[in-house]
Every structure is written in structure tokens, then in C-alpha cells.
Amino acid sequence: MKNQTTGKRLVAYALTFKKTILIALLLLSVAVAAELSGPFIAKKIIDDHILGIEATWYATTEENENVVSYRGESFVREQYAEGIAVDREVRILQIGRFFYFVDEPVLFDGQRSLDGSLLTITLGEQKVEYEVEQLSAAEVWAFYQPEIKPIVFLLALYLGLLLFAALFQYGKSVLLQSAANRIIQKMRTDVFQQIQRLPIRYFDSRPAGKIVSRITNDTEAIRELYVKVLATFFTSAIYLIGIYIALFLLDVQLALITLLVIPILLIWIVLYRKYAAKYNHLIRSRLSDMNGMINESIQGMPIIQAFRRKEKTSDEFEALNHEHFTYQNKLLSLNSLTSHNLVSVLRNLTLVLLIWYFGGMSLDATTMISIGMLYAFVDYIGRMFQPVTDVVNQLAQLEQARVASIRVFELMDEIGEDVNEQLIPRYKGEVSFRNVSFSYNGKNDVLKQLSFDAKQGETIALVGHTGSGKSSIINLLFRFYDYQKGSILIDGMDIQKMPRQQIRKHMAIVLQEPFLFSGTIATNVSLHDPLITREKIEQAIRDVGAEEFVLNLPNGYDETVIEKGSTLSAGQRQLISFARALAFNPAILVLDEATANIDSETEAMIQHALDVVKEGRTTFIIAHRLSTIKHADQILVLDHGEIIERGNHEELLKGKGKYYQMYQLQVGKQAVHIS
Template sequence: MAETQSQPKGKSHLKRFYYPLDQSVEKPFNWGQMLRLLTFIKPYAKTLLPGAVIAMFVSTLIRLIVPIIIGKIAIDKAIANKDTDLLVSLVILIAGLYLLSYLGNTFRIKWVNILGQNVIYDLRKKLFSHVQRLSHNFFDKRSAGSILVRILNDVNSLQELFTNGIINLLMDTVMLIGIVAILVALSPPLALAVMIILPIMFYISTKLRRDIRRSWQQVRIQKSRLNSHLNESMQGIRVTQSFSQEKENTEFFDGVNTDNFETERIATKKSAYFGPFVEMSNAIGTVILISYGAHLIIIGEITTGTFVSFAFFLGMFWEPISRLGQIYNQLLIAMASSERIFEFLDEQPNVHEKENAKEFHDMKGHIEFDHVQFSYDEDRIALHEISLEMEAGSTVALVGHTGSGKSTIANLISRFYDPTKGAVKIDGFDLKDMKIDSLRQNISVVLQDTFIFSGTIMENIRFGRPEATDEEVIEAAKVVGADEFIKRLANGYQTEVEERGNILSAGERQLLSFARALLANPRIIILDEATASIDTETEVKIQHALRTLLKGRTAIMIAHRLSTIREADNIIVLEHGKILEQGNHRQLMEQKGEYFDLVKTQFEMLDAL
């Protein structure tokens, strides 16, 4: 059952929404999932892993041999018989064995660290690549912060498991089995006496497992919430400062941060219970060894050398048990993180590509909506079985009030979503039968809030066609009128812009997006409120550039500013997901319908100004 979601301790007038997909779900320990996680080691199973395993066996074997040499040979033979030569030889032998063990451990640590770093690299790369291919529906349900947590924090939390945990688990298991076998061989009664505490220890540790695992699940959830709030705060810093809500936001962050601190503290505290318990077990075992072992020496059941070897092995016996407890904690952390990682990896795009999907060759750009209905969710229908055609090379404008379905039509053309009913076709081909990359390589989308990546102006324009030359980039910028302001920048086209292009004005960012779209040389171009952020002077300047950009291409223009679409070949007026009327500007004005009213309203508003 999902745990109740608590509100952070900080105050806020805003109702902060936490994504239900980050809720903790109580599940049994899934060894199948853990084995799936271990498959990421497979590429290195013939290179790094064998060397690390061999080095581990060498060092472990030496640790098991040395106590026997000291007890059964050095004490019972060399010292008992006062054989100095044998004793010196044994000292040299033990020193050599320890040197060999040191080399084995050095190579083991080196190889497992290289192995672990490679596995983490592969896992993060696979997760990032997979997330990039998911449909828009996936991102609609999650904050950017919660996605970042899984790609960064959750993958990082597996690092200790892959660099140390797995090989240590194998090493400690081998050592534990070896120690138990040797103790039983040396003295079965004494071995049974010192290990009598094990069943009790196993019972208590088992009782702790479920609680510890739930605690680490909560840690992951709180980290996700913390990162989500941080991302939201940084993105909305201008709004926060403009309303003087820094104190309010800090108080809320303090609540989220406190929750994160508390969950981490509780999880760490519970995980730390195992260590002292092992120490207590070790103390009990030592008391039993001394009392019962001394008795066995007195009655002649065991030799002094056997007792000394037993003491060595008993000290070594609790060491792997303690480490196994730590490794188990690592497994709990890894399980909590891997559940969240595999949840993303198992997420499939809502927009599926068929195995025998075809590619577009020489796309013309004729678009057809055949009785298309679409719903973002069951309660809200965005499009009601609309049918329309957009001729290749024509400019089509979509107008209507907010929520009328304009952006939905654009999203369906790019196949960010699939229609609930009906079919969207380009050049007569149903988009569901075509390769997604083949489709989108022929489409450029220019949004109102254009995204500028960190990097140079040149790199941002080249983003749509990485193989373009510098000359082609500059030519595209000149055509859309961006070259003029770019040359005024400190380093021209090599000027570095930070995330979202904060050193540029809204109009300048929009001009860059036009250059980017033109350079990609698409057959279909979608302008979604693309001129809304551009002032009137800049808009007039790019009207000519738009004619060049749209020439010979099918263009879909979404605009509230109706002056930008007067020259469109076809204007489609939408309302609540239905087509009210369509035609060119002159035809619609003569009809004196909805479009006429929209134009009249806008001109009246301009006159009032």
C-alpha cells in the first residue's frame, strides 16, 4: 500500500503538487530485478570481471591459509619443538603471502572500480537515451526535477554497489564459507558453541530488512521532491523576485529540505543498527571461545595452536558478516533506486513505431486529417472527429480561442501524440505506418517560447542540421534577419549563450529559432505563436524573411495576432475541437462569421489603445 504523502513543513500560499508517480509502493525484495540490474555487467564479463574475481580469490585464499600456518605449524610445531629454522621459514613465507595478497587486493580494487564506473556510465547513457525517446505524455505527468533525480541521484546511488558491493559480496561469502568449513574441521564442538548466536542474529536482521528498505525508498522520494522544487524555483526566479516572495519560497524550501534531512537521518540510523549488533555478537562469541576453548585445551581436546587459529578465524568470522550487513544495506538502496530506474526504462512511448515502418522519400507535404478525434485524457476531448486537408506548399493558419485545438493539430502532425480515432496522413501515408525520425526530419517547429541551449550562437542555429557548414548557418541567419544583431554581439556567431539564452531578448531568441528552422530545410514548418514575443517593428522586419522561409513548404501557422495570417492560403477557425469555418481571409471576412468577429474585436482593441 502506498504511504501517505505528507506536506513539507514550510509554509506556502501556493498548493504545491507532488507527482503521484513518485509515491512509495511497498513491494517484496525483487531478486529478479536485482539480476536484471546485474546484466549491465555482461559487457565486461570477459575483460575486467575475471581478473577482479581471480585477484579476489587469491587474497581470500591467503587470508584463510595464514591462520592455519600460524596455529598448526608455527605454534604446534616450530615453537613447541623450538625449531628456529622452521620458524624463520614460516615468517618469510607469511610475509610473501601477505605481499601477494596486497598485490591481489590492489588489482581487485583497480579493476572493480573501472568496472563499476563503466557500468554506471552505460546505465546512465541508456536511461537518458530511453527518456529522450518517450512520448510527450510521459513528460506531461512529471516534473523536470523528478526526472533529473532518477538520471543523476538514483544512478549514482548504484555506484557503491557496482564498484565494491558485488565483488565484496562474493569475497565475503567465499570467506565465510571457508571459515565455517575450517572451524568445523578444527573442532566441531567449539565451532558449534561459537556459532550458536547466528540463528538469533539472522532472525533479528530479517525483521529489520523491511523497515530499512522502506526508509531508503522514502529517501529517494524526498530527494525527488527536493530536486523538483529546486528546478521549479530556479526556473521561476524572476516571478519570485517580482512578487517579493523570496522569504515565502525559502520557508517552503526549508520544509522540503527538512523532510529530506529527516528521511535520510532515519534511514541511516536504521541501517546503522546492524553494525553494533554484529559487534555484540562478536563479543559473545569471544567469551564463548575463551571459556569453552580453554576447557577443551585443559582436557586435551584441542591444542594451543588450534585455539590460536580458532581465535584468528573467529575475528575474521564476524568481519565478513558485518560487511555483508553493509552490503545488504547497499542492496536495499540499490533496490529502491533500481525500481525507479527500471520504471522509466520499462516505460514505453505512447507513440509506437511499427517494425516494418516505412520512410518518407522526397516528402511533398500534403496533410490530411481523416475523421480525427483526440483526447489528452478520458474526461476531455480536444478534437471532435475533424476532417481537413492542407495542400502541399500551402500556408494554413489555425485560429481560435485558447483550448480550441490549434496546438493539438500541430502535435498530431509531428506525431507527438497519436489520434484516439481516425488517421493523420502526409502524402497519403498514415503516420502510424511511417518511421518517426523520417517524419520529424522533414518538420520544423518554431514555438512562442523558443529554447536556446547552452553553447554558441553558431551551435544553436546548427542544432537542427549538425552537418551544416558555417557559411550555411550564416546564410540562414541573414535570410531571417538575425545576422544583424548577431554581429553586434561580443564574439558574433561564437558568442556563448547560457541556458535558455538569457543574454538575448525574446525577439532575438525567436529570430534564432527561425534561422534554426530554415537551416533544417524542412518540407513542413509549424509556427506555434512564433511571432507573439516579437515587437511590431521586428515583426515587420521578419515578414519578408517568413515568405522566404515558407516558400515551397507546407506551413501551419498558429496565431492570436491575426495580422500575421492575412496572406494564408487557408484559415481554419476552431472552437472546442471543432472546425467552425475555413477559407482565405477575404472569403471569411465576407461570411461575417466567427473569424470576422475575431478580426473586428482585435481592431477595436487596437483602436482603443
């Protein structure tokens, strides 16, 4: 997917719901056709029925609903004369606000002038005169009677089409927005699943707030793309196609002239994207920075308040906020200067062309157009600029969505590993490090030619000053990172040849800072794993000695836990974290400074529980408090990524080396007794 353009990937997402979108576009096409029939119907009403009174009339002796009586005679319009016996030809002409009866054929039409009852029609050098009779209002109304039913029918037809179009427009809107919401739902799911696939090193170098911004803010911008932008573009495109079809049906030459709007619009879109892209990138970046800072400030609020850093933190946030505001204003200025002006210029230019074209035609009476035609053209051209305006107004949102898409797809293009749910038999837990060297940055090794063995059921303690490599050993064992040299074996199998999820299936870890999820005590132990039954949850709670405090809670095992378990004490959170590890019955158990933040009484409970549950498991303990690892089978003393001492507690004290010095510093000289 990485080699595909952002546009193609967005289209690929849209095509996952192509049936819904196609149905919506079909409904839209029908609705547009119904709406755009209006000017055609209006043209027919004006030309055929309102102005049709000036058409040729014939005297007749027959009677029907289309025959009009005038001064003792009957007349029928040429349009309704089929199948009727007719006599002489007569005309009705409008001069000013009044209508006149001409009792003879009119040879040609042109400029009309009236002198008493004498009508003069002039066309170039030609001139003809006719005796006319002025019609009263009642007589004019009588001549209009045959047109009432057709006009009412056409108006009712247009009203029906509008209602029909409104219904289809509603269906289109529901389907398009439903498809858009489903598309973005799938995208958010894909992004979240991608985060689960990413290695730990990805999160080490990026603030959580920035990652959250990509999942929430950026995907929301993409949702606007599907809900508003693409819907607007689809709708506008179909409207423009329908309008141009109508214009070509009315007049090919003028329709060709108005086609100039399309390349101008396309050129503008290209130019706009070129200049707006820069601002949108900066805006999204600053928004991400602000989210990261907000997230960090919330997590570190006790430190900020304790060290009186509120003002400084506010200043730093305001600096980011001001940059975001500045770039937003620049983009706003670009939109304001161009969008409205572009549409206004195009509209005015088209109207000038329309006036020039029809004005030129009116100079030649042989090509004079009808009022209905003029009305239809003006109506269609007015309608044409609404979709153009809609498209131009959505360009800013389109560019924001495009930039947001780039950021989201950058995250999705990060190399991850598919989750492997295949179960493997529980391994014994024998661990061997063979000349392992590892570097986080590829330059400076934090572990150097490290070798040791941990047999099944042994407890291995890792001690050393900060930066000595203790946590790095655990990171490699869990394959949060991969080593560059050497090999790590579990039961003789190289872990780099095993899927990460399978390795971790039979591992558990308890961290110095226990993390509890929103839910209940029980769900924090089981993590919603269906294999962890209620009985296993309660047994794990009992094994770590947490049953007493859990049962004293109002809801016991179902007590609600809020984010991070802030309503529980540090010791209670740690006990639940221990129960979680034990409930999964790991072959390898890792305690990373797990007793550093708990009181002596709680530590004693945990130590007692561990003596019971570590049978048959390989346990790694990272500890600064050396008193907690006296009974470890093997203690590895690390310094700058190398093992400088190894042995059990008594052996290392006898050696009076680095471990001896560390123990002296912690418990005092009098407490150190070497037998």
C-alpha cells in the same frame, strides 16, 4: 524486461562486464588465501618451533646444524633425528617461566609441580616423579637455535604473502570499481536514451526535476551498490568461505558450531530489508520532490521575486526537507539499534562457545589442544566478524540502492519508441485531417470530428481562443500524441503507420518561447546534424535576416551560447530558432505563436524572410495577432475543438463571424475595412 525482478536486472547489467568481475574475484580469492594463511603459519611457529622445545629429544654422537650441545653431550629433536644415530630419550619441560632438563623419557603429561629438583606430574590418579635440572638462559637459547631459521623463514613467507595479497587486493579493487563505473555509465546512457524514446505526454505529467533525480541521484545510489555494496558482499563472502575452510581444517566440530552465524545473518538481512524498505522509499520520494521543486524555483525565480513569494516558497521547501530529515533519522535509528548490536551479540556468543569448547577439552589431558591451535582459532574467529560487520554495515546502502533501482527501472519500463534513423524521401507536405477526434485524458475530446486539407506550399493559419485546440492539431501532426478517431494523412500516407522520427525528419517547428542549447550560434542552428553544413547554417541565418546581429557578436557564428541563450534578446533567440527550422529544409513548417514575443522591427524581418523561404513548403501558423496572418491561404477558426469558420482573411472579414469579432477587438473598429 518488465517481468524480471529488480535483482535480476541489476545482475544482468553486471554480467555485461562479467570478465572483468570474474578476474577481480579470482584476484580476490588469491589475496584472501594468502592473507588467511597467517594463523596457520602462526600455529606452526608456536606449536612446532616455539613450543616444540618440549618435544622428544635424543642423545646422539653425530654433529650437524640441528644438534645441540649440553653439558658435554649432544642432543637432537625428534623432528630432526631422521637419518641420525640416536641413543637415549630425554625431555625439556617448562614450569612457570623456567625450563628444566629431564634425563629420561616422560611417560605422560599432566599437572606439573616442582619441589627443589623433583618434578611431579599428576594425571588423575596417576603420578610420576622425575629428577630435573634447571636450564640457564644461554642453555635455553642453545636448544632454540635449530628453530631460528625455520621461524625466520616462516615469518618471511608470511610477509611475502601479505605483500602478494596487498598487490592482488589492489588489482581487485581497481577492476571491481572500474567494472562498477562502466556498469553505471551504461545504465545512465540507457536511461538517457530511454528518455529520448518517451512520448511527450510522459513529460507533461512529471516535473523535470523528478526525472533528473532518477537519472542523477538514483543512478548514483545504484553506482554505490556496485562500487561498495556488491564489492563488500563479494569480498566478505570469499573471506567467510576461506575462514570456514580454515576452521574445518583445524577442528570440524567447532567449525560446525560457528556456522550458526550464517543463518542468523541471513535472517537479519531479510528482516532489515522488510523494515528499511518503507523508509527508503519515502526518502527517495522526498528527495525527488525536492529536486523537482528546486528546478521549478530556479526557472520561476523572476516570478517568485516579483510577487514576493520567497518566504512561502522557502516554507514549502522546508516542509519537504523536514519530512526527508525525519525519515532519514528513522532509518538512522534503525541502523544504529541493530547493526552494531547484532555483530556484538554474534561475536560475544561465538567467543562464549569457543571458551566453553576449549575449556571442556582442557579438562581431559588426552585431548588437550595446543596453544597454536587456540591462537589460530581465536585469530580466525576475530577475522570472521570483520566481513560480517562489513555486510551488516552495507545493508542500509543496499536497501537504498534497491529502492533507487526500482525507480530507475520504472522509468525504463515506460513504453517508448526506438529511434528510427532510416531516411525517407522528402515528401511534398500535403496534409489532410479526416474526421479527427482526440482526447488527452481519454474522456473529454479537445478535437471533435476535425477535417481540413492543406496543399503543398499553402500557409494555414490556426486561430481561436485559448483551449480551442490549435496546439493540439500541431501535437497530432508531429505525433507527440496519437489521435483516437479519424486519420491524418501526409501525401496520402496515414501518419500512424509511419515511424515518428521519419515523419518529423521533414518537419520543423518554431515555438513562442525559443529554446537554445548550450553551445554556439552555429551548433544551435545545426543541432550537430552532420548534414547541415556550415554553408547551410550561414544561408539560414541570412534568410531570416539575422546575419547583421550575428556578425556583430565577438565570435560571430561561433559565439558561445549559454543555457537558454539568456545573453541574447528574445528577438535574437527567435531569429536563431527560425534559422534552425529553415536549415533543416522542412516540407512542413510550424510557427507556434512564433512572433508573439518579438518587436515589430524583428517581426518585419521574419515576415520578409518567410515570404522567401515558404515557397514549396506547407506552413502552419498558430497566431493570436491576426495581423500576422493576413496573407495566409487558409485560416481555420477553432472553438472548443471544432472548426467554426474557414477561408482567407478577406473572406472571413466579409462573413462578419467569429474571426471578424476577434479582428475588431485587436485592431479597432476604424481599422476594419471590408471591401
